[in-house]
Amino acid sequence: xxxxxxxxxxxxxxxxxxxxxxxxxxxxxxxxxxSQWFLQKGKMVAYYGSxxxxxxxxxxxxxxxxxxxxxxxxxxxxxxxEGSGKMLLADRxxxxxxxxxxxxxxxxxxxxxxAFQPTxxxxxxxxxxxxxxxxxxxxxxxxNGPVVFMEPPIRVDPQALVGxxxxxxxxxHYDHGYMTGVMGGLRALTGLGGAxxxxxxxxxxxxxxxxxxxxxxxxxxxxxxxxxxxxGVPGGGGGFTxxxxxxxxxxxxxxxGDLQRRFGL
Amino acid sequence: MFRLQGSKVLAVDMTGDAVKAKNxxxxxxxGQMAFKKMSGGGxxxxxxxxxxxxxxxxxxxxxxxxxxxxxxDRASEINLVSLQGExxxxxxxxxxxxxGGLRTGTTFxxxxxxxxxxxxxxxxxxxxxxxxxTSDGPAVVLRVSQQYPLIVDPGAYVAHQGNxxxxxxxxxxxxxxxxxxxxxxxxxxxxxxxxVYVQPSERNTIAGDx
Numbered sequence: 001x002x003x004x005x006x007x008x009x010x011x012x013x014x015x016x017x018x019x020x021x022x023x024x025x026x027x028x029x030x031x032x033x034x035s036q037w038f039l040q041k042g043k044m045v046a047y048y049g050s051x052x053x054x055x056x057x058x059x060x061x062x063x064x065x066x067x068x069x070x071x072x073x074x075x076x077x078x079x080x081x082e083g084s085g086k087m088l089l090a091d092r093x094x095x096x097x098x099x100x101x102x103x104x105x106x107x108x109x110x111x112x113x114x115a116f117q118p119t120x121x122x123x124x125x126x127x128x129x130x131x132x133x134x135x136x137x138x139x140x141x142x143x144n145g146p147v148v149f150m151e152p153p154i155r156v157d158p159q160a161l162v163g164x165x166x167x168x169x170x171x172x173h174y175d176h177g178y179m180t181g182v183m184g185g186l187r188a189l190t191g192l193g194g195a196x197x198x199x200x201x202x203x204x205x206x207x208x209x210x211x212x213x214x215x216x217x218x219x220x221x222x223x224x225x226x227x228x229x230x231x232g233v234p235g236g237g238g239g240f241t242x243x244x245x246x247x248x249x250x251x252x253x254x255x256x257g258d259l260q261r262r263f264g265l
Numbered sequence: 266m267f268r269l270q271g272s273k274v275l276a277v278d279m280t281g282d283a284v285k286a287k288n289x290x291x292x293x294x295x296g297q298m299a300f301k302k303m304s305g306g307g308x309x310x311x312x313x314x315x316x317x318x319x320x321x322x323x324x325x326x327x328x329x330x331x332x333x334x335x336x337x338d339r340a341s342e343i344n345l346v347s348l349q350g351e352x353x354x355x356x357x358x359x360x361x362x363x364x365g366g367l368r369t370g371t372t373f374x375x376x377x378x379x380x381x382x383x384x385x386x387x388x389x390x391x392x393x394x395x396x397x398x399t400s401d402g403p404a405v406v407l408r409v410s411q412q413y414p415l416i417v418d419p420g421a422y423v424a425h426q427g428n429x430x431x432x433x434x435x436x437x438x439x440x441x442x443x444x445x446x447x448x449x450x451x452x453x454x455x456x457x458x459x460x461v462y463v464q465p466s467e468r469n470t471i472a473g474d475x
Binding site: 009010011012013014023024025026027042043044045046047048051088090091092093096 | 344345401402403404405406407408410413414415416417418420421460461463464465466467
């Protein structure tokens with residue numbers, strides 16, 4: 001007799017496992033019937049049936065990669081699962097969820113994306129560290145805590161942002177009144193006098209949906225691949241260094257202004 | 266009598282009987298309880314020597330008394346397993362508590378252990394009664410039957426029970442060596458009849474990223 005009210009643990013077999021749905025909050029089951037799925041390396045925990053995992057560099061997959069995979073330097077982190085059977089995906093006991101795109105687009109933090117159907121095309125976003133999925137199909141994403149959906153206009157904490165769909169206006173927002181001047185600089189640097197840690201947000205306006213995780217712990221960033229070294233490409237280096245970056249280090253997305261500016265000099 | 270209180274705390278109601286639990290995993294109790302550390306997992310001198318030799322070490326305490334005792338381990342999820350004479354194979358680090366009447370021991374696992382980074386040996390629990398195992402995230406219990414063998418990632422494997430044969434399968438090809446591997450180079454294949462407990466998270470394994 002199991003003591004927990006409601007009986008013992010559920011035992012799953014290939015018949016009772018759901019097809020393309022969650023087994024529990026942390027495990028997702030994908031059904032393959034001779035079809036293919038892209039998945040991040042090492043996220044498969046178990047499978048029934050015969051499924052083959054091949055790196056994207058596999059010659060036979062060239063055509064597939066050409067149509068639905070557009071971040072060439074990111075390719076070594078992804079594999080294609082092919083065959084028939086049921087496969088369980090999970091990621092470090094984070095919440096996983098599937099989302100359906102219907103001729104839509106969704107941009108997601110690179111570390112959060114676990115798997116997607118090849119009917120979707122994966123592209124690097126112009127925003128560094130994000131990936132964009134375009135088309136129709138299902139994808140699976142992990143998040144730290146359940147995901148909540150928000151309608152713009154909205155300002156969100158950078159650490160809580162998972163991704164956004166259909167709204168093309170992600171931009172930074174700073175509470176300047178609070179941050180500038182000598183006192184603002186002191187507050188930000190020392191925390192004295194009440195730096196709330198919320199002086200910087202991402203702002204979204206327009207029609208669409210913003211996905212937030214219910215935690216400010218980021219998932220480990222997955223390398224999204226370098227972008228071409230070209231003028232005008234964000235993060236691409238060439239022609240991008242302004243006068244404020246004499247040090248040569250590119251400004252990180254969440255970094256605030258330079259020190260002297262914080263002190264109002 | 267084992268029962269779960271939430272998913273991360275195990276409550277054991279005792280009436281003079283004993284349970285074996287991971288050392289230091291008691292979080293609360295009411296009634297009268299005595300805690301006694303058992304050297305060598307309570308398996309006697311022979312067990313002690315085996316555990317030392319195999320590196321499958323386990324510090325266990327015996328809890329005996331009247332009342333309710335609560336156990337937890339680093340907020341990991343707890344799964345209850347009831348055994349009717351069959352054998353449960355579990356990593357010693359994932360074993361939280363067993364009924365006093367269950368026998369524990371060690372067994373050779375072969376290559377699977379090596380890929381998991383857990384050593385070549387694993388802990389067995391045998392007899393009639395209940396055991397509690399921990400996992401990182403709630404474990405999914407998967408049935409293996411003759412027509413449905415199961416393949417598991419070594420890093421996500423927690424435990425198995427029943428009459429199962431396990432074999433080690435490797436997908437290492439020349440592409441793996443070129444850094445273009447499928448990401449699932451090492452797998453354990455279970456065949457036979459039984460249950461396998463899989464956690465939604467992967468331990469760092471030696472072959473983790475191949």
